[in-house]
Amino acid sequence: MVTAIVLIVIVAFIVLFFISSYNSLVKFRNQVKNAWAQIDVQLKRRHDLIPNLIETVKGYMTHERDTLENITKARSQAVAAESVGEKAKAEGELTSALGKFNLVVENYPDLKANQNFLSLQEELTSTENKISFSRQNYNDQVLFFNNKIQMFPSNIVAGMFKFNEEEFFEIEDQKEKEVPKVSFS
Amino acid sequence: MWELIQANKRKSIILIISMGILLVLLGYIIGSAYIPDGGGLAGVFIALMLWGVLYLISYTRGSKILLAVSGAKEITKDIHPQLYNIVEEMKIASGHPFMPKVYIIDSAAPNAFATGIKPDNTAIAVTAGLLGRLNRDELQGVIAHEMAHIVNRDILFMTVSGIMLGVIVLISEVFIYSLWFGGGGRYSKSSKDSGQGQIIFIVIAIAFAILAPIAARLLYFAISRKREYLADASAVRFTRYPEGLASALEKISRSTEELKKANKVTAPMYIANPLKKKGKKLNDLTSTHPPISERIKILRGIAKSADFNAYQTAFNKVTGKETNIIPPAELKDSTPINIRDAIGLPALGLTKKQTQRNVGNLIMKLNDYSFINCECGVKIKIPPNYKKKIVFCPRCRRRHKLK
Numbered sequence: 026m027v028t029a030i031v032l033i034v035i036v037a038f039i040v041l042f043f044i045s046s047y048n049s050l051v052k053f054r055n056q057v058k059n060a061w062a063q064i065d066v067q068l069k070r071r072h073d074l075i076p077n078l079i080e081t082v083k084g085y086m087t088h089e090r091d092t093l094e095n096i097t098k099a100r101s102q103a104v105a106a107e108s109v110g111e112k113a114k115a116e117g118e119l120t121s122a123l124g125k126f127n128l129v130v131e132n133y134p135d136l137k138a139n140q141n142f143l144s145l146q147e148e149l150t151s152t153e154n155k156i157s158f159s160r161q162n163y164n165d166q167v168l169f170f171n172n173k174i175q176m177f178p179s180n181i182v183a184g185m186f187k188f189n190e191e192e193f194f195e196i197e198d199q200k201e202k203e204v205p206k207v208s209f210s
Numbered sequence: 211m212w213e214l215i216q217a218n219k220r221k222s223i224i225l226i227i228s229m230g231i232l233l234v235l236l237g238y239i240i241g242s243a244y245i246p247d248g249g250g251l252a253g254v255f256i257a258l259m260l261w262g263v264l265y266l267i268s269y270t271r272g273s274k275i276l277l278a279v280s281g282a283k284e285i286t287k288d289i290h291p292q293l294y295n296i297v298e299e300m301k302i303a304s305g306h307p308f309m310p311k312v313y314i315i316d317s318a319a320p321n322a323f324a325t326g327i328k329p330d331n332t333a334i335a336v337t338a339g340l341l342g343r344l345n346r347d348e349l350q351g352v353i354a355h356e357m358a359h360i361v362n363r364d365i366l367f368m369t370v371s372g373i374m375l376g377v378i379v380l381i382s383e384v385f386i387y388s389l390w391f392g393g394g395g396r397y398s399k400s401s402k403d404s405g406q407g408q409i410i411f412i413v414i415a416i417a418f419a420i421l422a423p424i425a426a427r428l429l430y431f432a433i434s435r436k437r438e439y440l441a442d443a444s445a446v447r448f449t450r451y452p453e454g455l456a457s458a459l460e461k462i463s464r465s466t467e468e469l470k471k472a473n474k475v476t477a478p479m480y481i482a483n484p485l486k487k488k489g490k491k492l493n494d495l496t497s498t499h500p501p502i503s504e505r506i507k508i509l510r511g512i513a514k515s516a517d518f519n520a521y522q523t524a525f526n527k528v529t530g531k532e533t534n535i536i537p538p539a540e541l542k543d544s545t546p547i548n549i550r551d552a553i554g555l556p557a558l559g560l561t562k563k564q565t566q567r568n569v570g571n572l573i574m575k576l577n578d579y580s581f582i583n584c585e586c587g588v589k590i591k592i593p594p595n596y597k598k599k600i601v602f603c604p605r606c607r608r609r610h611k612l613k
Contacts, residue, residue: 063302144291150346151295158303158448165305 046182053170057191060163064194067155068103068116074152075100078145085136089129096122113194116156123149160194167191225433226367229374229426233257236378236422240385243415246408261377268369273325273333276479280323280471282313282335283576290314290572293341296350297334300357303448310334310360314341316573319467323479324356327366334360337469338576342569343461351445351455355481358444364437368478371430378426382419389416434478435500439535442505443521450516450550456509463502504528516549582610 079093086093099122103115136142171190174183182188234254241253268275287294290312297312310326313335320340326332334356336349344352359365389412446452462482472484483499511524518536525535571581571589578594586606601610 060305067302147292147295151292151299154295154299154350155302158299161450162302162305 042178043182046179047186050173050179050183050186050188053166053173054188054191057163057166057170060159060166063159064156064163067152067159068112071119071149071152071156072100072104074145074149078149081139081142081145082136085133085139086129089126092122092126092129096126109192109194120153123153164193167193221433225429226370226374229371229378229429232422232426233261233374233378236381236418239411239415239418240381243385243408243411246411257377257381260380261373264373264377265370268373269327272327272369273331276323276325276476277313277333277335280315280335280476281317282315282333284333285312285314285576289575290341292346293336293349293353296346296353297357299350300353300448303354304357304361304444306357306361308332310357314338314572314576315469315471316576317467317469317471318342318569319469319484320344320462320465321469321472321484322352322356322481323476324359325365325479326360327369329360329363332360332365338569338572339465339467340462341572343465344458347449347451347454348458348461350449351451351458352481354445354448355441355455357448358441359437362437362440362444364441367437368434371433372478375423375426375430379423382423385415385419436533436535438500438505439508439525442509443518443536446509446512446516446521447518452509452512452516452549456506459502459506459509463506512549514549582612584608584610 075096079097083093096119099115099119103112103119106112106115130136130146173179174188174190234257237253237255237257238250239253241249241251241256243249245252285294293314294312297310301309306329308330310324311333313333315321315335315337317337318339319337320343322334322336322340324332324334334353336352340352341349442455445455449455459482469480469484472480477483477485478499482502507528508521508524511528512520513524514520522534522536526532571591574591575581580592580594582590582592582601584590584603584606585608586603588603588605590601590603590610592601592612596612599612601612602608603610
């Protein structure tokens with residue numbers, strides 16, 4: 026009688042552990058997915074902003090046709106990209122094309138006085154930030170999820186129900202990987 | 211992140227329980243001093259009721275009251291796109307699922323606070339003076355600090371313990387005043403019936419009524435300061451740019467304007483103490499905010515990495531203490547993160563007059579003024595109650611049609 030009760034308690038305990046472990050794994054996987062979706066939203070926003078930007082600056086920057094064409098080309102490649110790897114590569118190129126553009130802008134004081142351009146620039150800066158912050162958040166979530174999958178005891182449940190490790194969003198652009206300088210100006 | 215919130219919750223619960231014990235003891239002893247037989251339980255009941263009612267009010271209406279008292283106005287994205295964008299950025303960086311509402315306070319003093327007990331209904335408010343003075347990176351640092359308060363659930367904790375502190379102070383003061391003024395006659399009459407027992411109770415009660423508020427204050431202030439440091443550390447982790455917050459704090463501390471709408475109750479909510487301009491230095495133990503110069507030094511002492519370990523190292527070096535600002539479990543997991551370059555738009559370099567004009571324009575925009583740029587260079591400001599169809603430029607007398 027006593028052994029039966031003990032057995033029932035142990036089994037109930039194990040079942041409860043499995044249920045709660047499974048549920049939390051599902052929750053964390055959804056958080057990873059959600060974080061990925063956020064990156065997509067911001068990338069789409071960047072694609073939408075670029076035609077506007079080109080339209081606004083075209084008249085001012087007659088000598089910078091190459092820079093502008095590079096941006097347009099990088100954008101259409103990024104829009105067409107399908108796989109995660111392709112996407113990361115194309116978006117990296119777009120980022121560096123926009124970086125070059127920001128450097129050139131300094132030579133056009135007229136442009137920097139244009140209200141329309143200033144508000145576009147704010148939108149673009151913010152979208153760039155949002156992309157890197159959502160990437161940052163995505164990688165944090167992936168790290169947490171992968172730790173859960175590897176660590177005991179949740180690794181048992183993860184193995185049984187085939188929870189696979191997620192991929193980090195790696196930065197393709199070599200320049201971004203370098204340790205940045207800190208300027209105290 | 212998750213361990214951080216968990217550790218925060220545990221610590222808050224311990225603190226709230228010890229404050230709660232203090233409150234119950236105070237109620238019991240003062241109740242017994244009034245009525246020796248059974249008065250203690252009544253005292254406990256009254257103390258807890260008072261706390262419960264105040265908590266209920268602040269849980270349901272706290273944010274609204276605070277925002278209204280500080281004169282904050284909710285904005286949409288078109289009133290200040292940059293501010294709105296930055297709040298969105300920090301929402302993403304912190305991984306918080308809900309967008310806080312954004313408010314601007316009509317004041318030239320630079321300051322900011324966050325409010326909202328429920329995670330899905332929070333708000334961040336900044337003063338117009340802050341927006342006028344800071345560049346994009348600095349503003350981002352301030353917003354990150356406020357977002358950290360929201361994500362770390364600091365507001366819930368501050369409200370619960372703040373109200374306990376308030377009730378403890380209130381009960382003690384009422385008791386001491388009643389002894390001073392009305393209590394004398396009553397006390398002499400009842401002492402005839404109950405004799406020495408009650409006198410002892412009254413002496414203990416007086417001692418307790420003096421000591422309890424001091425103890426509660428120290429508890430509250432100690433943890434509140436720790437939370438400011440923690441929010442700074444989280445802000446660095448969100449933005450990956452410690453210099454932004456450091457130079458924002460420097461600008462805030464340099465300003466001489468006082469935030470008129472802040473008071474003793476709302477002061478702990480702000481990023482920097484709004485009531486500091488009285489000429490005397492507050493005692494370190496009784497201040498809700500760590501000294502701002504120390505916060506700046508720690509932020510500037512962070513070398514190379516934006517993770518919690520780097521902040522803790524810098525903290526130990528600057529203060530010479532070994533206090534754990536970040537829970538050890540979180541430190542163990544923390545890996546180095548690169549600090550980024552200043553990506554924001556270049557510093558504005560405005561004169562004081564330009565700053566004042568920007569702040570003025572922003573406040574007018576908040577109050578539904580509309581603007582017309584005249585060809586002679588004058589910006590005409592039209593108040594919302596202006597009913598005529600045309601307006602003349604005050605300098606060149608040009609006619610402008612209104613929509």
